[in-house]
Amino acid sequence: MLSIKVDSNIVNSLPKDDPEASLFRAVGDRFGSNEIGMIIIKSDNVLMPNVLDDIALITDSLSNFPELTAITSITNIMNLQVVDGDFEVDNLINQGNRPRNRAQADSLLKIIAANEMVTGNLISKDGKAAVVMFSYIDSVAVEKVSANMMARIEKLPINEEYYFAGAPFMRTYVSKVVRHDMSRLIPISFLIISLLLYLSFHNLRGIFLPLLTAGLAIVWSMGVFALLGIKLSMVSNNVPIIILAVGTADAIHILNRVNHCKEKNQATAVRLSMNVILVPLILTTLTTMVGFMSFIFGAYLGMIRDFGILASLGTFFAGILAITFVPALLATLPHQELKKKKSNKPSKINQLLLEPLSRKVVQQPRKVIMVWLMIFALSIGGIFMLKRSVSVAGYFKKNHPVSISEEILAKDFGGTKPIFIVFKGDIQSPKVLHAMMDMEDYMKKSPLIGSTQSIADIIRNLNYIIQGQNKIPDDESSIGQLWFMLSNQENLNHLVTEDLDQALIIAKFQDQGATSTIDIQNYMQRYFDAHQSEDYSVQMTGMPFVNA
Template sequence: MKLKPLTALCSNSYRSEEMMQRFNEFVLRFPKSFILAIAIITLGMGYASRSIRMEPDVTQALPQKIPAKRLYDKMGEIFPSKEFVFVGLSGTNLFLPEHLQTVWDLTNKLEHDSAVYSVISPTNISVIQGTREGMEVHDILASAPNTDDQIAKFKHDLLNSDLALGNLLAKDESAFGIMIFLKNTADVKEYIKDLIPAMDQFDQKTDLDLLLTGKPILNYYVSLGMQRDMAVFFMSGIGIIFILLAFIFRNLRGIFLPLSVVIFAVIWTMGAMAILGRPMSHATEIMPILIMAIAVADSIHIISHFYHHVSLSPDPVARTITRATMTEMLSPVVMTSLTTMAGFLALGTVGAESISELGYFTAFGVFSALIISITWIPAFLAILKIPKRYRGKESRRHAADWVEKWGFFLVRRQKWLMPFIILMTLFSIWGISRLQHSFSSVENFPVDHPVRFANEIVNEHFAGTTSFDIMIEGREPGDMK
């Protein structure tokens, strides 16, 4: 009776092996069909991936269980604007007529944009004055001041305004500030994309130094940085993998097949994200390089075993050698891929949405690499001719020689190996204790980057670029009256 579970386990294992071998035979029976199918799927996913978008806003990744996140989203639903851009204009002697005319013209231009909810500027704020009857509210300016008396009165009103001083006028009178509040319905990225070159053109027409900052500006530059970093990581990864494959196999087949698996797996994953409408975030931007590192391993194992079988046969047949290779490798490749997928799927338990998506889509990328590795590679190996130089002799490769020498080196010095590992582990634990957490996206930019420079200037001369929102909510409609 106690042997039944073991017998059942062996039976299930046998059935799994049998199913895998049937799948292997099916691939080898129709290799060209599988090659065509993989190519068509890749083209389709590649086309879909063109619409993938970037999401640099870290607040979108926060889970709804955080009260501050729920309040943040609720404020966006209730109030017409929660994002603002800060425009700074600095220079010497700000209160010259031509400088005030520049601020006046810029304010009017910004107010008439359809994406803008409101603009708060030194030239359009309201002034509150006490009177015998109570108080009087009027615009600070009816037109741009151009006489000494008008400029003096305007300056006096600004310096005595709690709203303006420190927010719209630097306390040292070195800069003006304009706050642009955007509508919640506005396409912020497109607005910023148009605003930056427009402000550059405006900057060339005045001797004031113009700078832009604020969360929308920061997110725009972060988005550009994410696109650039992903391109650099991807191309660097492809280059490194190409060099390693060339060093290991030294033939086009050994380079092309693993490299195609890597590229196809990334394309499939990016296409899946685009189809599901999921953006690339701070977390998922590292996903392509993760998939590349994982996807290349199985294909290297398969091709290495293929050449090993070729070396053992004086007159090898490609289809027969491929069958023998996949008979040995199919089960290990599937099992290692499934366990890797399980590890990444565990990230789905994390509360942050972007981290969960990193786990889900990386697991999908590993699965894609698995499907491509067990179809695309054996299909090609089965139809390509085996070069004569590999037949009937062991193909010694520099990589194998190096690994063998490294193994002998470790064996000869095994008594030093364990103390070294323990020492490195202790050193790593000490290093982990010194890790620091940074939540400032601005600090990720180089010191001379425009967005970091603008942020530092605004924080130095004005109240700052970070807002703190407080919402007071009544229990019944009309409680706030």
């Protein structure tokens, strides 16, 4: 049980043949990663010398992680320019232009703000936020790497406000929340149920036996779960609480029946009681198990199936313990007669609630039935008003780092969730590069897309620097020369494959409501249908579509 792990990655819960998940995994295989992480740095002006030192410190620290690639920030991003007819590559912020005071920082911000490839991606327009962006190498333990990274960054002498952002860190936070909830909610549940049991039985065995039954069932089921190599998820982490509620019920029925048995011999009282309630207990356990097992055979998501496995296991163990362990333990204990009431006066709860309710039910059954039928009809109508939400960030409180980072990314960096457009074809072809630029221009017209990035952007920008033309060249020879200049840039591997037969457009998606994912799918599908070509093929994926 102590070795059980948490998996908060919804992609792992989807079937291997799920088309969206398959394409999303394929992006990771082909381009080295589909996992993008970010560290946001907040300050009054991120171009101030002390802030740049902090950004550089974070950037350099991340470079020590072999599991990361394409580590990019304003302190290490390259700047391409032509000086006296010669092509030069230098850092965007270098020794020549690095600010030394506020005035120089403000001046540099105006220059950088004109750079579309940097502004909105690595630095906000107002200069009050910067991002260190990186990708995870495919097939690494993303959550473990993220946790180690967070621990290392938190030890650095950083004076600015910073946040960890992106899906990998969100899953790391979710895993922490799952473990925290289990360590807090299970004891609280035990305490509340203990109080209710004491109010019901007024003795230790009435508290101890039901809780022992549920506790053993939880330990057994969680232990088997761990031995099978199944991990907890955001759904299955709630099962111990469910087992606690379900597992105590059967033991309570047995205790109550034995307590009301008039037989003085305890062993005989247990035997007579079990003869009466054994079949109902078995049927109760079986029907509850069948209910949970329906998740195993009917669920599309692996995390829902795992929930069904764990819950049905816990119910089974609780039922077995209730009909074997509890009677055996009771048989060894002395007989305990119910305490006679000191007064025949009915209790307040009987007078104020139970007796009036029973009279109402017996005297006016038709009205009671009508009330429940009306509630049923209203509930049926309410079912069609239910809305689905797959925003994990929405599960966190507004003051949680996840919520704060999501708000910063949405406001200053064009969105929080990356969308990948996969182009297959000859990426050196002018037709393909023009098609990529046209698609980016189309995507930017949507209010749901904050910004885009692709190899076509870089080619166009490089052509502008060298030739003064802000467009993709129309001839292959000019494009070939530009490709040659970029041949040693390793940071481009996340945008284009080594064979130059596939490339990505990475767009930032702004989730603006429940229909946003469907809206952007329909918006892009119209473009795909109108721009089909024999020179290339296009596919779209990303976590917004995987979650949908």
